[in-house]
Amino acid sequence: MQAVAQDRMETLDFLAHQAHFPASTDLCANSQQTSNMKFDELGLSDPLLKAITDAGYESPTPIQAEAIPHLLMGRDIVGIAQTGTGKTASFTLPMIEILSTGRARARMPRSLILEPTRELAAQVAENFATYGKNHKLNMALLIGGVSFSDQEEKLNRGVDVLIATPGRLIDHFERGKVLLADIKVLVVDEADRMLDMGFIPDVEKIIKLLPQIRQTAMFSATMPSEIKRLTDSYMMNPRNVQVDAVASAAETVTQGLLRVSGGFAEKRAALRRLINACEVGNAIVFCNRKRDVATLEKSLTSHGFNAAALHGDMHQSERMKTLAKFRDGDIQLLIASDVAARGLDIPNMSHVFNFDVPMQADDYIHRIGRTGRAGKEGHAFTLATRTDEKFLDSVERLLGRPIPPIDAEGLQKGTIKVISKDEAKPAPDGQAEQDTTEPTEEKAPRRRRRSPRSKSADNASTSEETVSVEAVSEADQTKDTSDDKPADRPSRSRGGRKASEGSSRSESSSRPRSRSQNDSVEEIKDGNGKAFGKEEYTPAFLRR
Ligand code: AMP
Numbered sequence: 268m269q270a271v272a273q274d275r276m277e278t279l280d281f282l283a284h285q286a287h288f289p290a291s292t293d294l295c296a297n298s299q300q301t302s303n304m305k306f307d308e309l310g311l312s313d314p315l316l317k318a319i320t321d322a323g324y325e326s327p328t329p330i331q332a333e334a335i336p337h338l339l340m341g342r343d344i345v346g347i348a349q350t351g352t353g354k355t356a357s358f359t360l361p362m363i364e365i366l367s368t369g370r371a372r373a374r375m376p377r378s379l380i381l382e383p384t385r386e387l388a389a390q391v392a393e394n395f396a397t398y399g400k401n402h403k404l405n406m407a408l409l410i411g412g413v414s415f416s417d418q419e420e421k422l423n424r425g426v427d428v429l430i431a432t433p434g435r436l437i438d439h440f441e442r443g444k445v446l447l448a449d450i451k452v453l454v455v456d457e458a459d460r461m462l463d464m465g466f467i468p469d470v471e472k473i474i475k476l477l478p479q480i481r482q483t484a485m486f487s488a489t490m491p492s493e494i495k496r497l498t499d500s501y502m503m504n505p506r507n508v509q510v511d512a513v514a515s516a517a518e519t520v521t522q523g524l525l526r527v528s529g530g531f532a533e534k535r536a537a538l539r540r541l542i543n544a545c546e547v548g549n550a551i552v553f554c555n556r557k558r559d560v561a562t563l564e565k566s567l568t569s570h571g572f573n574a575a576a577l578h579g580d581m582h583q584s585e586r587m588k589t590l591a592k593f594r595d596g597d598i599q600l601l602i603a604s605d606v607a608a609r610g611l612d613i614p615n616m617s618h619v620f621n622f623d624v625p626m627q628a629d630d631y632i633h634r635i636g637r638t639g640r641a642g643k644e645g646h647a648f649t650l651a652t653r654t655d656e657k658f659l660d661s662v663e664r665l666l667g668r669p670i671p672p673i674d675a676e677g678l679q680k681g682t683i684k685v686i687s688k689d690e691a692k693p694a695p696d697g698q699a700e701q702d703t704t705e706p707t708e709e710k711a712p713r714r715r716r717r718s719p720r721s722k723s724a725d726n727a728s729t730s731e732e733t734v735s736v737e738a739v740s741e742a743d744q745t746k747d748t749s750d751d752k753p754a755d756r757p758s759r760s761r762g763g764r765k766a767s768e769g770s771s772r773s774e775s776s777s778r779p780r781s782r783s784q785n786d787s788v789e790e791i792k793d794g795n796g797k798a799f800g801k802e803e804y805t806p807a808f809l810r811r
Contacts, residue, residue: 304326304327305326305327306319306324306326306327309327309332309339310335310336310339310364311335311339311361311364312367314367314402315360315363315364315398315401315402317401318397318398318399318400319360319398321400322397322398324356327353328352328353328356328357328510329510330348330352330353330354330357330508330510331353331356331357331360333508333510334346334357334358334361334484334508335357335360335361337508338357338358338361338362338365338482338484339361339365341482342482342504342505342506343483343502343503343504343505343506344484344485344505344506344507344508345484345485345486345487345490345502345505345506345507345508346484346485346486346487346508346509347486347487347488347489347490347507347508347509347510348486348488348509348510349488349633349636350457350488350611350633352510354456354486355390356394356398358380358454358456358486359394359395359398360398362378362380362428362452362454363395363398363402363404365378365451365452366378366402366404366427366428366451366452367402367404371405371426371427372425372449373423373424373425374422374423374445374446375425375445375446375447375448376407376422376426376427376428376429376445376447376449376450377426377428377449377450377451378427378428378429378450378451378452378454379429379430379431379436379447379450379452379453379454379473380428380429380430380431380453380454380456381431381432381433381436381454381455381456381461381470382431382432382456383432383433383456383460383461383464385410385411385412385583385586386586386587386590387456387457387611388408388409388410388431388432389408389410389587390611391430391456392408392430395428395430399428404427405421405424405425405427405428406426406427406428406430407421407422407428407429407430408430408431409429409430409431409432409435409436409439409445410430410431410432410435410583411432411434411435411583412582412583412584412586415438415439415442418435418439419439422439422444422445429445433461433469434466434469436473437469437472437473440473440476447473447476447477448477448478449478450477450478450481451481451482452481452483452484453477453481453482453483453484454483454484454485455470455483455484455485455486455497457487457488458470458485458486458487458494458497459487459489459490459491459494462491462494463627467497471497471501474497474501483501483502483503483505485497485498485502485505488629488633518639519639519643519645520619520635520636520638520644520645520646520647521644521645521646521647521685522635522646522647522648522649522670522685523646523647523648523649523671523673524649524659524670524671524672524673525537525541525648525650525651525672525673525675526651526672527650527651527652528652528653529652530652531559531562533652534622535566537650538563538567538620538622538650539567539570539572541620541648541673542572542600542620545618545646545648546617547617547618548599548616548617548618549596549598549599549600549601549616549617549618550599550600550616550618550619550620550638551601551602551603551613551619551620551634551637552567552574552600552601552602552603552619552620552621552622553603553604553605553619553620553621553622553623553625553634554602554604554622554623555604555605555622555625555626556604556623557578557579557580557604559622559623560576560578560602560604561576561578563576563602563622564602567600572599572600573598573599574598574599574600574601575589575592575593575598575600575602576601576602576603577590577593577601577602577603577604578603579604589601590611590613602622605625605630605633611637613637616638616645617645617646618638618645618646618647618648619634619637619638619645619648620647620648620649620650621634621647621649621650622650623650623655623658624649624650624655624658624659625658626658628658628664628665629665631649631662631665631666634647649670671685672685673685
């Protein structure tokens with residue numbers, strides 16, 4: 268072990284030298300003191316600084332200011348940061364610097380980034396292309412849903428940066444197509460999500476295949492004990508760098524809760540009305556169940572909304588296309604599961620709608636963090652039926668306060684009003700059913716209106732906005748295929764690759780349908796648009 272430590276020190280010196288940074292430099296891990304730093308103070312070379320300028324970045328984010336110097340010195344780091352903080356650049360920039368000298372040998376990549384989902388892996392690859400444009404580094408992306416032969420060809424040419432999901436990497440390794448003996452830098456990104464998805468055994472298996480002398484960076488939004496165990500076992504004296512993006516995101520997000528009586532059909536109708544009453548630029552609608560993602564997308568589309576689905580059962584190319592269209596503004600509403608949307612970098616999202624209250628409270632924070640980014644104003648509205656109550660409890664406990672209720676009367680007039688703490692009356696037995704009164708009319712979807720608003724964050728709990736709407740009253744044409752299995756979300760107890768990698772392996776489509784008693788049965792319609800089902804569960808105004 269001593270020899271390993273000695274080797275390690277030499278590696279650190281070597282890396283520090285490479286990065287033009289004295290190994291003895293004492294760095295401050297306090298974001299307060301680093302927030303005023305400039306990129307050219309971090310030890311990055313000119314070609315990288317130029318790429319950063321070309322990307323339009325003026326100064327490093329706190330996680331970048333903290334992590335980059337440590338990584339350039341060859342230190343291991345544990346980054347407690349979530350997406351939206353600029354964490355991707357905090358490891359890609361120093362990696363490009365570190366890898367800028369040396370050459371990769373065939374099938375022996377020099378660095379490895381593990382990502383929990385294909386989309387995240389692809390996003391990191393995009394970052395490398397942007398920041399590495401002035402360097403000649405080869406990159407390969409090993410993700411499911413892409414042909415093995417193309418990936419093998421790249422590996423054979425020699426790869427400096429390998430970005431992979433754990434399952435696909437192990438597949439390649441077991442086929443003898445990739446050797447991991449030359450990995451000098453390992454990044455495990457979104458470690459807590461790896462845990463959620465049951466990938467930790469695979470991650471550990473991969474780490475054991477790597478040389479002991481290497482640099483390791485691990486990023487995680489939270490630090491559950493299993494991740495702590497990983498950092499203790501496989502990292503050498505890591506520096507902890509932490510930024511808390513959650514609080515700042517939440518400050519700019521107006522949250523609201525709409526309680527809905529009934530089940531899936533009533534929720535879909537309530538969601539339509541909610542969307543119609545908002546000035547949605549673009550939004551993600553989160554569902555807990557993969558099947559609900561598909562059903563809701565069909566339902567919204569049939570009602571004239573510009574919506575598309577994103578879930579783990581879709582083919583990779585389809586997911587990428589959908590995502591690109593959403594980013595480009597060609598799709599207004601992205602209906603997604605937590606895992607499919609995890610970490611996706613979609614700027615300027617005006618709204619997040621939680622079609623279901625997430626089953627794990629911290630997912631609520633992740634979800635609403637998709638809007639109100641970078642100081643911009645955002646809106647996160649959550650629908651809840653009785654079956655959501657138990658999850659709502661834990662979300663509100665995590666938030667430390669109730670989500671302000673949306674005023675249902677106002678909503679019917681096309682007005683969203685979130686009731687402030689002072690105005691809110693306590694719900695009897697915590698079961699207020701707000702969205703049950705007859706509306707004056709059903710509103711037409713408005714597409715792509717992006718009028719900027721100037722509400723301040725201070726108005727977060729009392730804001731009011733009025734929208735003009737046209738009338739529409741189409742009935743729902745979709746079949747309720749809701750399933751009790753959470754969307755893309757295997758339980759923590761499930762281990763190994765079989766769980767999911769955002770791939771079709773993850774979902775058992777043969778699972779018997781099960782419904783809660785509260786869910787209404789809304790079946791597909793005949794050609795005349797007549798609905799079959801238990802109408803008594805559906806208030807009249809919601810069935811229009
Ligand atoms: P990430 O947390 O890595 O997903 O990054 C979130 C977003 O911040 C991405 O769109 C990046 O392009 C952007 N970004 C990263 N670093 C900076 C920076 N220093 N200044 C401005 N934007 C940045």
